[in-house]
Amino acid sequence: MKVTGQTWEYENKPVIIGTGTIVGPEEGEGPLAEDFDYVYDNIRINEKTWEKAERRLLEEAARKAAENAGITEDEVQFFVGGDLMNQIISSSFAARQMGVPYLGVFGACSTSMESLAVASMIVDSGGAKYVMAGTASHNCTVEKQFRYPTEYGSQKPPYAQYTITGAGCSVVSDQGDGPSITHATIGKVMDLGIKDPFNMGSAMAPAAADTITKHFKDTGRKASDYDLIVTGDLASVGLPIAKDLLKQNNVVMDGTIFDDCGLMIYDLTKQKFVNAGGSGCGCSAVVTYGHILKRMRKGELKRVLVVATGALLSPLSYQQGETIPCIAHAVALEMGG
Amino acid sequence: MKVTGQTWEYENKPVIIGTGTIVGPEEGEGPLAEDFDYVYDNIRINEKTWEKAERRLLEEAARKAAENAGITEDEVQFFVGGDLMNQIISSSFAARQMGVPYLGVFGACSTSMESLAVASMIVDSGGAKYVMAGTASHNCTVEKQFRYPTEYGSQKPPYAQYTITGAGCSVVSDQGDGPSITHATIGKVMDLGIKDPFNMGSAMAPAAADTITKHFKDTGRKASDYDLIVTGDLASVGLPIAKDLLKQNNVVMDGTIFDDCGLMIYDLTKQKFVNAGGSGCGCSAVVTYGHILKRMRKGELKRVLVVATGALLSPLSYQQGETIPCIAHAVALEMGG
Numbered sequence: 001m002k003v004t005g006q007t008w009e010y011e012n013k014p015v016i017i018g019t020g021t022i023v024g025p026e027e028g029e030g031p032l033a034e035d036f037d038y039v040y041d042n043i044r045i046n047e048k049t050w051e052k053a054e055r056r057l058l059e060e061a062a063r064k065a066a067e068n069a070g071i072t073e074d075e076v077q078f079f080v081g082g083d084l085m086n087q088i089i090s091s092s093f094a095a096r097q098m099g100v101p102y103l104g105v106f107g108a109c110s111t112s113m114e115s116l117a118v119a120s121m122i123v124d125s126g127g128a129k130y131v132m133a134g135t136a137s138h139n140c141t142v143e144k145q146f147r148y149p150t151e152y153g154s155q156k157p158p159y160a161q162y163t164i165t166g167a168g169c170s171v172v173s174d175q176g177d178g179p180s181i182t183h184a185t186i187g188k189v190m191d192l193g194i195k196d197p198f199n200m201g202s203a204m205a206p207a208a209a210d211t212i213t214k215h216f217k218d219t220g221r222k223a224s225d226y227d228l229i230v231t232g233d234l235a236s237v238g239l240p241i242a243k244d245l246l247k248q249n250n251v252v253m254d255g256t257i258f259d260d261c262g263l264m265i266y267d268l269t270k271q272k273f274v275n276a277g278g279s280g281c282g283c284s285a286v287v288t289y290g291h292i293l294k295r296m297r298k299g300e301l302k303r304v305l306v307v308a309t310g311a312l313l314s315p316l317s318y319q320q321g322e323t324i325p326c327i328a329h330a331v332a333l334e335m336g337g
Numbered sequence: 338m339k340v341t342g343q344t345w346e347y348e349n350k351p352v353i354i355g356t357g358t359i360v361g362p363e364e365g366e367g368p369l370a371e372d373f374d375y376v377y378d379n380i381r382i383n384e385k386t387w388e389k390a391e392r393r394l395l396e397e398a399a400r401k402a403a404e405n406a407g408i409t410e411d412e413v414q415f416f417v418g419g420d421l422m423n424q425i426i427s428s429s430f431a432a433r434q435m436g437v438p439y440l441g442v443f444g445a446c447s448t449s450m451e452s453l454a455v456a457s458m459i460v461d462s463g464g465a466k467y468v469m470a471g472t473a474s475h476n477c478t479v480e481k482q483f484r485y486p487t488e489y490g491s492q493k494p495p496y497a498q499y500t501i502t503g504a505g506c507s508v509v510s511d512q513g514d515g516p517s518i519t520h521a522t523i524g525k526v527m528d529l530g531i532k533d534p535f536n537m538g539s540a541m542a543p544a545a546a547d548t549i550t551k552h553f554k555d556t557g558r559k560a561s562d563y564d565l566i567v568t569g570d571l572a573s574v575g576l577p578i579a580k581d582l583l584k585q586n587n588v589v590m591d592g593t594i595f596d597d598c599g600l601m602i603y604d605l606t607k608q609k610f611v612n613a614g615g616s617g618c619g620c621s622a623v624v625t626y627g628h629i630l631k632r633m634r635k636g637e638l639k640r641v642l643v644v645a646t647g648a649l650l651s652p653l654s655y656q657q658g659e660t661i662p663c664i665a666h667a668v669a670l671e672m673g674g
């Protein structure tokens with residue numbers, strides 16, 4: 001691995017040899033439904049509590065990722081995972097069930113790419129053969145923990161986002177077929193003073209813009225080197241802000257498609273309840289591992305940059321009057337690279 | 338880096354070139370007081386809330402570690418940190434203040450060695466020159482979050498542990514003077530069915546025993562290859578259990594001193610309020626970075642294995658009747674290796 005600025009360049013090009021994506025019923029009604037391995041028809045995921053539901057999603061996504069990679073869960077040498085729950089219980093309990101060495105990570109919704117970046121580093125530098133990265137979110141665990149009891153049915157402003165219910169895992173290997181991971185750009189914490197915990201898109205946009213700018217600077221690449229650059233998740237409010245900030249940074253975003261996982265997973269014209277779009281740890285994980293990698297394997301996309309964004313607040317930091325620190329980690333994927 | 342079983346062997350021997358340790362008044366009355374960089378005389382750490390106090394400890398430990406390493410905070414290329422707070426706000430807010438690329442990690446009290454293992458991997462494999470690892474805990478943030486409001490002054494059973502107030506950071510580099518990091522053994526989640534959240538020592542002992550056993554198996558080393566093996570933190574209840582479990586695993590622990598950070602930081606005969614001993618993310622961090630590394634630099638210890646243990650529960654997982662999943666990550670340190 002070679003470090004330039006904030007960017008890691010993987011010299012042995014670790015490969016994603018298998019993925020698993022499991023989602024809830026609302027994501028199953030969105031435009032990417034066909035791309036997921038399994039869609040639950042009930043938001044309880046056949047469990048008694050929201051937290052057990054979230055954990056189950058992650059456990060099943062892990063199992064599916066191993067299966068799709070053609071290995072047993074036992075063969076996974078390290079599991080790198082995290083989630084939005086206090087003390088990342090979904091990941092830790094899933095790791096208990098898997099019974100493999102485990103590194104817990106936390107980057108709020110950026111956990112998807114943080115875990116993939118760390119997993120790729122272990123493979124790239126260590127001779128580990130199979131390392132799994134994964135994360136999950138559930139709409140109701142997050143609502144309950146970060147906002148109000150789900151029974152309240154409280155209303156939200158139109159700029160709020162909707163936490164997706166789903167889990168995504170990937171198996172990274174030192175050899176095999178599939179998209180390779182070429183770079184990861186590790187973000188700095190950015191905070192432009194936004195305090196409204198419903199306005200995540202605006203809060204996270206500066207972090208996304210900063211990480212994309214640094215990625216181009218560190219790698220010498222430009223937007224047109226990518227067929228797709230996706231943030232996860234800025235949604236309809238944050239994405240235009242990120243575009244404006246990139247313009248201010250003199251970063252030209254022409255020659256590529258610049259989209260957002262939170263906008264891709266739902267049909268915003270029909271699924272009005274999602275307001276500005278999707279969010280949550282699971283969102284960029286299932287969109288990347290389900291949808292984007294499928295398109296890469298089909299040859300529709302060659303180079304993709306996934307820029308996962310996270311809002312690093314807690315209900316307590318908000319209650320104590322703190323602003324919202326945000327971060328974005330970017331991972332560059334390449335097919336046949 | 339070479340991977341054998343659960344163990345990473347760092348081939349370029351990253352070095353700890355500087356550390357910073359800041360503690361509260363109760364740790365300042367313990368036997369290791371002289372080893373810490375700064376001791377606060379008030380548990381509020383001159384802040385208005387417990388959470389701001391914890392964050393301040395971490396920010397100051399980071400500043401001190403950079404200073405002691407002879408670098409500026411700006412020169413830190415990556416900060417790997419975590420803590421016990423929901424959404425690890427102490428680390429994320431400290432990372433905002435530092436303004437460097439940040440990877441959040443979580444392993445409860447094992448975060449000290451998890452962050453050091455990951456930081457060492459970045460240096461070992463990446464050509465990064467300066468990577469910082471750090472963690473913090475505050476007695477009152479943890480009491481409030483995991484148990485009862487601090488104002489209650491609720492009583493605890495004698496087998497309970499006392500979360501230390503303190504933060505420890507280290508700067509890992511690819512060259513320089515100081516103890517080198519030779520191995521890290523990444524733990525599996527172990528759960529032997531303990532449900533009592535006051536009985537952490539018993540819950541975590543199997544994880545410590547498992548990781549030590551795997552470390553010896555993977556490296557071909559034995560206890561007598563180390564001058565000191567320390568767990569962090571099993572305290573007076575958990576350490577004897579770990580010894581018994583190791584005996585059952587046919588691991589001979591003769592020829593070394595087998596101690597625990599939670600027993601070393603306080604004088605249990607005088608500081609009765611700590612019950613079975615210390616705990617918390619900060620405990621193994623300040624004992625390792627303050628006390629143990631000082632002894633290594635003086636030539637009193639050549640090889641040390643630090644086995645940081647973490648209980649991966651949340652108040653919610655406990656309330657939902659779950660048992661306590663635990664983990665232990667071990668890092669091997671060597672002077673003049």
